[in-house]
Amino acid sequence: MSGHRPQKPETKLVHAGRRSSQYHGVVNPPVLHASTILFDSLDELEKAATGGGPGKTTYGRHGTPTRFLLEEAVAELEGGFGTLCVSSGASAITNAILAFVKPGDHILITDSAYFPTRNLCNTFLKKFGVETEYYDPTIGGDIAGLIRDNTVLVWCESPGSLTFEMQDIPAIAAAAHDRGVKVMLDNTWASPILCRPFELGVDVSVQAGTKYIVGHSDVMMGTITTATEQDLLTVKKQILISGDAIGPDDCYLAQRGLRTLSVRMKQHHKNGLKVASWLQTRDEVKRVLHPGLPDDPGHEIWKRDFSGACGLFSFVMKPVEKKQLANMVNHMDLFGMGFSWGGFESLILPSDPTKIRTATNWDEDGQLIRLHVGLEDADDLIADLEAGFERLKTA
Ligand SMILES: Cc1ncc(COP(=O)(O)O)c(C=O)c1O
Numbered sequence: 001m002s003g004h005r006p007q008k009p010e011t012k013l014v015h016a017g018r019r020s021s022q023y024h025g026v027v028n029p030p031v032l033h034a035s036t037i038l039f040d041s042l043d044e045l046e047k048a049a050t051g052g053g054p055g056k057t058t059y060g061r062h063g064t065p066t067r068f069l070l071e072e073a074v075a076e077l078e079g080g081f082g083t084l085c086v087s088s089g090a091s092a093i094t095n096a097i098l099a100f101v102k103p104g105d106h107i108l109i110t111d112s113a114y115f116p117t118r119n120l121c122n123t124f125l126k127k128f129g130v131e132t133e134y135y136d137p138t139i140g141g142d143i144a145g146l147i148r149d150n151t152v153l154v155w156c157e158s159p160g161s162l163t164f165e166m167q168d169i170p171a172i173a174a175a176a177h178d179r180g181v182k183v184m185l186d187n188t189w190a191s192p193i194l195c196r197p198f199e200l201g202v203d204v205s206v207q208a209g210t211k212y213i214v215g216h217s218d219v220m221m222g223t224i225t226t227a228t229e230q231d232l233l234t235v236k237k238q239i240l241i242s243g244d245a246i247g248p249d250d251c252y253l254a255q256r257g258l259r260t261l262s263v264r265m266k267q268h269h270k271n272g273l274k275v276a277s278w279l280q281t282r283d284e285v286k287r288v289l290h291p292g293l294p295d296d297p298g299h300e301i302w303k304r305d306f307s308g309a310c311g312l313f314s315f316v317m318k319p320v321e322k323k324q325l326a327n328m329v330n331h332m333d334l335f336g337m338g339f340s341w342g343g344f345e346s347l348i349l350p351s352d353p354t355k356i357r358t359a360t361n362w363d364e365d366g367q368l369i370r371l372h373v374g375l376e377d378a379d380d381l382i383a384d385l386e387a388g389f390e391r392l393k394t395a
Contacts, residue, residue, distance in 0.1 A: 009077060009193040010262045017073025017255065029069040031252045035060035062240070066248035070255050071223075074213070077192035077258075078205055080225035082232040084239055085254075087246040089188060089208020090116045092222030096206050097121075097153070099231075099238035100182055103129030105152045110167065111359040112137040112160025114186060118356060134359035138297075141171035147179045156202075157186040158305075159298060161341075162370060163353050163362070164289040164313055166298025169305065173201025182231075188212070188342075191265055192258075194308045198227050204235070211342025212310060215257040215264055218343075219250045264344070267375050268311035274378040275371065275385070279315050284389045286366050289314040311373035312341050314351075317366045320392055325350060325367055327395035328388040334376055335384055341372035346381055348372075 007015070023030050037057050039045040048058040057064050063071075067085050075083040086092050097120065101107060109121055111134045121132035135146055137160055147154075154176045158167035173183045184204040185197050191212035197205040207213060209221035224239075226232040269292070276290040290313035291302035302309070320328075329337060335348035349370040353362040373381060 012073075012077055013193070013258060013262050016076040017069040017071070017258075019069060029066055029252070029255060031248045032057075032064040032066050033060075033248055034064050061243070061245040063245075064248055066255075067246060067251045070251045070258075073255065073258055074192055074207070074209075074223050075225055078187070078207075078225045079196050079198045080205060081228050083223050083225040084232065084235055085209070085246050085251060086222045086224065086239060086244045087250075088220045089206070089210050089222040091242070091244050092206045092208065092224045093117050093186065094120055095238050095242055095244065096184055096204050096224045096235060097125070097155070098242070099235045100153055100184075100204075101125065101128075101130045104150060105129075106131045106133065106148050106150045107153050107155065108133055108135050108143065108146055108151060109155040110135060110137045110157055110160065111357055112163050112165050113155060113157050114161050115356050117155065117157070117186070136360050137165040137167050139172070140168035141175050143172050144175035144178070147176065147181055151179065151181050153182045153184055155184050155186070157189075159189055159291050159302075161186075161189060161312065162314065162351055162356075162368070164291060164296075164298070166291045166296075166301040166305075168301055169197070169200040169202060177201065189310055189312060190306060191261060191310060191342075192223075193261060193265060194310065195306050197225075200305060203227050203231060208342075209254055210340065212261060212265065212268075213257050214254050214342070215261065216253070216343055217340065217345065219253045219257075221246055221250050221254050264375065265308060265310060268373060269308045271375070271378040271381065272309055272311040272313060272371075272373040275373050275381055276313055276315075278382050279385070282389065284317055284320075284392065286316045286318050286364070289316070310342070311346075312370070313373075314368050314370045316364045316368050319366050321395070324392045324395040327391045329369075331391060332388055333384050334381055335371070335388075341370075343372075344375045346372060346374035346376055 071083040156167050176183045182203045185202045187197050187205045188208040188211050205225045207223040209223050224235050273292050276288050279285045279288045291298040292309040335346045338347050351368050
């Protein structure tokens, strides 16, 4: 790294978190497996017992340089003070929230949040004495009216990963910071390069690295990035308590994924918008939920805060019978059916948001289908969907 000239994300992706000169010149950081770490002296042992200092290996669960270098790269890409890697996106969400709450607190969670985030709030946090209030994702600066004296955090997910409402993060952050409340963002949709969360006022940004960082549908991992050193330490203490530890092989694969993130995201962006625009022309489709489309209600915010789109969006179909839907999705050639996203391959997922909404209504009568548009040729994907729509007629 030059360390002097500003670098574009494409350049950072290639060079961040490598430090080849420290590892015999090898291009990719080595995989350092460890549980036990040996110390040369009582002095060193005692230093390790008090944390060992940043980037120091003290025990396998606390990480080895394979993890530290991945953390360095993600922090640089997202623009935060520092990053901590954990074993899944769900663990990142849980640890980020738990780090900042205590019994008696009140938290605000977007109604569009990923279901396991709600599940944490509705089960464990409720038992722990933390009150959750869900809010309309499009609330913007009016979030101020929901902030109480005991509110400690506002959780955002923009766009929501099922229904794709864009959130006005700078407006939410201004209102929250006015009352000393932290703003946290599930930033997975943007990956670490399509949105600069800390420039928008976010305090803690979470990524399900499982998705685009890894990019190959074969590793679970999560990242928590903070704006300040103090918040990083707070999260670190929570992760130590949770006992979470991501292994070095998974960190290595995530590092490999990172290097091609930019070229992959450009293709997801292009393919996703092509498929979304085609869906808008179809009679079977009521509406397409993609903030990159000019007529999407969140388009202006997306244009202001994001430098591109990933491959994940939804569409609502005109009502069909269950057997018609099954005939459509059961026989796709290219779109697989599965709960994840962010890999190189395309996925199709029928879903029902009514079950997971409380602050806002989901009153569409048609089936919602979430697509992850992968790196295949977009025309081949369109042909696969077209054949699926044809099968609606033959069920
Ligand atoms: C928006 C979002 N955040 C977090 C997660 C959790 O990630 P993981 O599956 O790695 O636990 C997911 C997983 O689907 C997700 O879609």
